[in-house]
Amino acid sequence: MKLFGTKETDTHKIYYFCGIKFKFAQWHSIGSVTSDYVFLERNLRENVKMRMNGWWDGYRKQCLNEYFREEIYAWNIVKEKFNHFFLRNINIPQVEFVLTTKCTLRCKNCSNFIPAIKDKYTMPLDEFKNNVDALAKGSNEIQTALLLGGEPLLNKDLPAMVSYIAKNRKFKTIYIVTNATLDFSEELLSAIKKYKDKVRVYISNYSINKELENRLKTKHIVEVLDQNGIGHYTFDDLKWHEMSPCKKLNMPYENVVQRFVTCQAKCVQIYNKHMHICPISTFCEIKKWFDFDENGQEYVCLDSKLSAKTLKKNFIKFYKRDYFQACDWCPKTTYREITPAEQLKEEEAYNG
Numbered sequence: 115m116k117l118f119g120t121k122e123t124d125t126h127k128i129y130y131f132c133g134i135k136f137k138f139a140q141w142h143s144i145g146s147v148t149s150d151y152v153f154l155e156r157n158l159r160e161n162v163k164m165r166m167n168g169w170w171d172g173y174r175k176q177c178l179n180e181y182f183r184e185e186i187y188a189w190n191i192v193k194e195k196f197n198h199f200f201l202r203n204i205n206i207p208q209v210e211f212v213l214t215t216k217c218t219l220r221c222k223n224c225s226n227f228i229p230a231i232k233d234k235y236t237m238p239l240d241e242f243k244n245n246v247d248a249l250a251k252g253s254n255e256i257q258t259a260l261l262l263g264g265e266p267l268l269n270k271d272l273p274a275m276v277s278y279i280a281k282n283r284k285f286k287t288i289y290i291v292t293n294a295t296l297d298f299s300e301e302l303l304s305a306i307k308k309y310k311d312k313v314r315v316y317i318s319n320y321s322i323n324k325e326l327e328n329r330l331k332t333k334h335i336v337e338v339l340d341q342n343g344i345g346h347y348t349f350d351d352l353k354w355h356e357m358s359p360c361k362k363l364n365m366p367y368e369n370v371v372q373r374f375v376t377c378q379a380k381c382v383q384i385y386n387k388h389m390h391i392c393p394i395s396t397f398c399e400i401k402k403w404f405d406f407d408e409n410g411q412e413y414v415c416l417d418s419k420l421s422a423k424t425l426k427k428n429f430i431k432f433y434k435r436d437y438f439q440a441c442d443w444c445p446k447t448t449y450r451e452i453t454p455a456e457q458l459k460e461e462e463a464y465n466g
Contacts, residue, residue, distance in 0.1 A: 197254075202426075203254040203255070204252065204253040204254055204426055204429050204430065205253065205254055205255045205256075205257065206249070206253050206255070206256045206257070206382065206429075207257045207258065207380065207381070208257065208258040208259075208260065208380065208381040208382075209249065209256055209258070209259050209260070209381065209382050209383070209384060209389070210259075210260045210262055210381055210382070210383040210384065210393070211237070211242065211245065211259065211260065211261050211262070211275075211383075211384045212226070212235075212237065212262065212263065212264070212383060212384060212385045212396065213236070213237050213242070213261055213262065213263055213264070213266045213269040213272065213275065214234070214235065214236040214237065214263045214264040214265070214266065214268050214269045215228055215231045215234050215235045215236075215263065215264045215400075216234050216236065216263065216264045216265065216268045217229075217263055217264040217265045217268070217293075218265050218268070218293065218295040218296060218329075219265075219293055219295065219326075219329075219455060219457065220457055220458040221455045221456065221457065221458070222452075222456045222457070222458055223354055223355070223356055223357050223452060223456070225357075225393060226262075226263075226264075226393045226396075226397070227360065227393070227397045228263070228264050229458055230397075230401075231397075231400055235385075235386065235400075236268075236269055237269065238271070239271040239274055239275065239278075241387060242271070242275050242278070242279075243278055243418075244387065244416060244417070244418045245384050245387065245416045245418075246278060246279050246282060246285070247418035248416035248417060248418040248420070248425060249284075249384075249389075249416065250282050250284040250285070251418060251420075251422045251425050252420075252422060252424075252425025252426045252428065252429050253284065253425075253426070253429060254284070255284055255286065256284055256285045256286065257286050257287065258286065258287045258288075258289065259279060259285050259287070259288045259289070260288075260289050260291055260316070260381070261275065261276070261279075261288065261289065261290045261291065262290075262291035263291075265292065265293055265295065265296065266290060266291065266292065267290075267292055267296040267298070267302070268296070272290075272302055273299070273301040273302045273304070273305040274305075276288070276290070276302070276305040276306060276309070276313060277305045277308065277309070280305075280308075280309035280312055280313050281309070285312070286312065287312055287314070288309075288312055288313045288314070289313075289314050289315070289316045289347075290306070290313070290314075290315050290316065291316045291318065292315065292316070292317060292318065292335075293317075293318050293320065293330075293455070294317050294318070294319070294320075294330050294331050294332040294335050295329055295330060295331065296331070297331060297334070297335070297338075298335065298338060298339075303338070303342050303344070306342075306344050307342055307343065307344060310342075310343060310344055310345065313344075313345075314344070314345040314346060314347065315335075315339055315344060315345070315346040315347070316346070316347050317332060317335065317336070317346060317347065317348040317349075318349075318352065318454075318455075319332055319348045319349055319350055319352050320352070320454050320455040321350075322350075322352070322453070322454060323453050323454055323455050323456065325453075325456070325457055326455060326457070332348065336348060352454050353451055353454070354451070354452050354453070354454045354455070354456075355450060355451055355452065356450045356452050357445045357446070358445045358446045359445060360394065360397065360398075360443055360444070360445045361443065361445075362403070362442060362443055363442050363443065363444075364442065365442050367437075370437045370441045370442050371436050371437045373437070373441050373444065374436065374437040374438065374441045377392070377441070377444075379392045379393070379394075383395070383396050384416065385399070385400075386399070387415060387416050387417070388406075388413040388414070388415060388416065389413055389414040389416055389432070390412075390413050390440075391413075391432075391435075391438045391440065392438075392440065394440045394441075394443060394444045394445075395412070395413065395438055395439075395440035398439070398440045398443055399413070403443060404439055404443075412438060412439060412440075413432075414428050414429060414432045415428075
């Protein structure tokens with residue numbers, strides 16, 4: 115045993131004095147200055163916003179003014195930095211599970227590029243469980259999980275998936291994202307009701323699009339959810355913007371990094387046992403537009419058989435990146451406002 119000296123690990127600095135070991139968590143950056151900034155902006159700050167949005171509604175919002183809210187936000191940022199840099203916690207603010215690429219609609223400017231995917235994919239229950247277990251094992255908290263598609267209600271295992279992810283304590287809030295074209299089965303309603311404190315329904319309200327008037331069941335679905343005491347969100351002012359086609363842009367390194375740093379898509383997406391930085395990256399894998407190198411951390415391979423230490427290390431490597439290859443394929447938004455969920459004609463190809 116050492117009498118005097120020091121030793122450093124990835125997470126701690128150890129001092130030996132007269133044979134006694136003193137262990138201190140050290141302030142340790144996860145990457146370069148750029149990647150630390152990216153992680154803080156895309157992950158830690160977003161996690162605080164997600165957490166605050168969860169409890170700010172209702173009574174507290176009525177009693178506390180906006181100034182106090184900013185003070186609480188600032189304090190939570192400090193707390194989040196401490197959890198990350200000192201305790202080495204990995205807190206993921208939001209993750210999307212692509213349960214299927216099948217959909218009941220064929221929308222122009224679909225943000226997940228669903229109409230452009232020819233070989234449809236549906237996530238099996240076992241694969242979903244593996245993804246949930248791997249995320250939970252390698253991280254300390256997942257603030258929000260979105261179960262989406264396509265249309266997630268087309269996945270017959272959705273009730274079992276809801277039950278499985280909801281009982282995992284590391285997942286704080288779960289949203290089922292639906293386009294309101296399909297009724298909720300009794301089995302699904304029962305699964306949601308059992309965990310209604312953390313499972314909610316997000317309805318993409320396309321009622322402003324008169325073309326879909328006879329296909330949408332928004333009003334009926336809302337009534338059913340209310341009857342069952344299930345929380346839901348329906349946005350009446352939903353806005354869509356036109357997107358340019360997804361193609362290689364060949365931007366300089368500095369521009370790609372800047373694009374990633376300023377990106378508004380602050381969520382990761384799970385597809386085919388891979389955790390991608392965003393839906394664009396997922397789509398690039400589906401289309402095989404470039405070689406995905408797992409060792410290069412373009413994505414994290416989710417394998418629940420790996421140790422918690424290995425998974426955590428892989429997550430940190432993933433978040434250390436200054437940019438991803440998909441950033442150079444990301445379509446530009448024209449900001450020209452368009453009709454939400456405008457449908458492709460039968461013979462019309464998706465512009466993606």
